[in-house]
Amino acid sequence: MTGRRRPRTSSLVGGAVALLAVSVVVLAALAGSAPPRLTAATPGDGARLAQAPGTVTLTFSGQLDARDTHASVVDLASGRRINDATRVDGTTVRLPITAARAGEYRTAYHVTLVDGRELTGQLGFAVTAGGGAPDPAAASAPSPGTGSGLHRHGAVDGLSGVLIGVDVLVMAGLLLFALTRRRARRSTGRWAYRP
Known part of the structure; x- marks a missing residue:
């Protein structure tokens, strides 16, 4: 048995x-x-540009969920949003700029990846009045502190x-x-x- x-x-x-x-x-x-992160930004954090960019572009390390991805560019002097509708394509967010003049600007984002993880952050750039040459290093790279508001639900x-x-x-x-x-x-x- x-x-x-x-x-x-x-x-x-x-x-x-x-x-x-x-x-x-x-x-x-x-x-x-790996946690999601911002891999590239144009203009980059701290960039000083001679003229306003036509588009702000943010690239992330994973595929984005277009329904839950939000970003905007704000003129710090007036507090007004200066971009048209956010466009999301794969890992990239594009923000067409409608009206920008010399001044300081802030790009803020809250993105959700298709796997549910979230990432928030902000970048700053300036448009100079006198037309100084843009800083090429700052024009395309995110700063080390970018995306510090990391959310990892689940x-x-x-x-x-x-x-x-x-x-x-x-x-x-x-x-x-x-x-x-x-x-x-x-x-x-x-x-x-x-x-």
Whole structure:
């Protein structure tokens, strides 16, 4: 009779091992995903331009959800928005500028990637009155502080991933213990030797 129980126990152990393997793969995928970021901006943060750009372009590290992506360019002196409708194409946001004069401008964005992660940030640039040459380095690169308002809804950080993994292991162990313990009680009651 003990030969019948071993296949069940080994199948439970096999199931627990399979559950553990799947959990490790899922946790590794969640923990290994890179956070979204702004990879390029034209004009870049801190750029000083001789004339106003026709379009502000923001490029991100992942595919954007056009429905939940918002951006605007604001004239800091008047507080007015100076761009037409935001255009989203893949990883790029384009903001056509309607009217800009010499002054300071702020580009603010709140983007949502197709996987649900969000990123917010802002960039500043200036249009000079005298026509000084634009700074080529600042014209296309985001600053290190850009995108500091990172939201990662649904993402798992390293510590949370480890804790979830430990929880899965504990639950699998408790389930295995409960199932084998219940079967042991049943078998002891039915097939116990009675002289």
